[in-house]
Amino acid sequence: MTDGDFTPDGGQGGVRSVHRALDLLERFDDEHPVWTLAELTQASGLPKTTVLRLVMTLEQRGLVVAIGPGRFAIGPGFLRWSRLSSASMEVPPTVRAAMGRLAEETGETVNLYIRVGRSRVCLAQSPGTLSVRHTIGVGVALPLWGGAASAVLLSDPPLLVPGPTVVDEIAAESPHGEAYADHLRAAAARVVERGYAVTHGERELGASGVSAPVRRADGRVVAAVGVGGPTTRFSDDRLPAYVDAVKRCARLISSSGWSGFSAAA
Numbered sequence: 630m631t632d633g634d635f636t637p638d639g640g641q642g643g644v645r646s647v648h649r650a651l652d653l654l655e656r657f658d659d660e661h662p663v664w665t666l667a668e669l670t671q672a673s674g675l676p677k678t679t680v681l682r683l684v685m686t687l688e689q690r691g692l693v694v695a696i697g698p699g700r701f702a703i704g705p706g707f708l709r710w711s712r713l714s715s716a717s718m719e720v721p722p723t724v725r726a727a728m729g730r731l732a733e734e735t736g737e738t739v740n741l742y743i744r745v746g747r748s749r750v751c752l753a754q755s756p757g758t759l760s761v762r763h764t765i766g767v768g769v770a771l772p773l774w775g776g777a778a779s780a781v782l783l784s785d786p787p788l789l790v791p792g793p794t795v796v797d798e799i800a801a802e803s804p805h806g807e808a809y810a811d812h813l814r815a816a817a818a819r820v821v822e823r824g825y826a827v828t829h830g831e832r833e834l835g836a837s838g839v840s841a842p843v844r845r846a847d848g849r850v851v852a853a854v855g856v857g858g859p860t861t862r863f864s865d866d867r868l869p870a871y872v873d874a875v876k877r878c879a880r881l882i883s884s885s886g887w888s889g890f891s892a893a894a
Contacts, residue, residue, distance in 0.1 A: 646683075649683060650687060658770045662702055663696065663700055666680060666699050684701060687704075688701070692706045720752060723882075727878050727882050728741060728755040731878040735757070735874050736757050737762075737856035737857065738762050738857055738858065739854065741753040741854050743852050743889060744783075747799050748773060749779055750770045751765045751767050751768060771832070774804075774805070775832030776828055776831055777826040778838065780813075780828070783813055783816070825876055827872070830860060836857060836858070837858065837859070838858075838863075839872055840853045840856075841853070845889060855875050
């Protein structure tokens, strides 16, 4: 390993080659379960030889698997880590109870999201009481360029510092292009000011959401909790009650002492 491997990459400290390998792994999600080498090279902006070397190393460790000529998917090496993660990331009963009360109060499905790299992952869910619901499966990863929960997670103080951050990478991967970073930062700044976010059809047409930050004692945003459902129910007369209920739930979870899983020390 050369000294260059320890050069901070994209404003992050640590080992550059490890960052690059993890960046490739993060590109595998529900919308992109399979990648070709050419697609990974184009999406990552890395030299083809670097991508090939990283993919071959990940394949040797069982973290990716070849499913055809030049086509790769997540490998079986993650299975044991998935089991360990499920055991260690169990959401406390106090948090689930607060989410349950929010679902009963609003009738909408309640989701708890954490940030994992450039994605938000649904960590827990309390189903709504209404027959028509908008649900996201627990464990599903969604892009951070859209949705109320995304704006909340991007309001984590370290992401709002001047200079290139993960926000710029998220914008570059969005359908809107690099300039969208200004919109994402503005939305995150509104969360800091108001204490919540509301979106209508930002990620999916006909779906709306209200979300608020769960913070630990030092102010870091460790999760986003909120409700989601059909836009027709998120009307001007109902929205204020939704906002109040979501903010109340977020404060309750924050005061419970739950420190979350996503914010670095």
